[in-house]
Amino acid sequence: MLQLYVELCLMDEQGFKVSVKYILSDFEVAARKSILLNLQGVKPNGCLFQFSQNIWRKVLQLGLSHLYNTDLSFQLHVKCLIALAFVPESDVLRAFDELKAVFPADGNEVLKHFSEWYMLGKVQKFCT
Numbered sequence: 001m002l003q004l005y006v007e008l009c010l011m012d013e014q015g016f017k018v019s020v021k022y023i024l025s026d027f028e029v030a031a032r033k034s035i036l037l038n039l040q041g042v043k044p045n046g047c048l049f050q051f052s053q054n055i056w057r058k059v060l061q062l063g064l065s066h067l068y069n070t071d072l073s074f075q076l077h078v079k080c081l082i083a084l085a086f087v088p089e090s091d092v093l094r095a096f097d098e099l100k101a102v103f104p105a106d107g108n109e110v111l112k113h114f115s116e117w118y119m120l121g122k123v124q125k126f127c128t
Contacts (some may be wrong), residue, residue, distance in 0.1 A: 052082045058113045074104050
């Protein structure tokens with residue numbers, strides 16, 4: 001997907017340079033880092049809807065929707081993951097560690113996914 005953005009930033013159908021100031025995505029660290037690394041002057045903005053939908057899809061994929069719908073504690077903890085989007089950037093790691101310490105054991109795979117995609121992230125460089 002970032003490759004498409006790179007191509008769009010370089011030129012449009014008529015061969016003109018397109019000026020992109022912002023790219024809207026969820027809060028994946030790798031996507032944000034890749035945008036910053038590959039597209040100088042383009043600011044990545046997070047979309048809470050996309051972010052929360054990605055977390056919900058992971059809950060579904062892991063077969064945890066029944067637990068989410070019946071266990072209010074699990075539901076609250078998943079929503080706390082989403083609420084990390086509102087925590088000041090300087091406090092996110094500490095808040096995530098605190099949340100991990102009390103997160104229900106049934107949600108370990110959700111935490112693993114969240115950590116890999118939203119806390120760590122891997123950067124892919126498309127432009128040289």
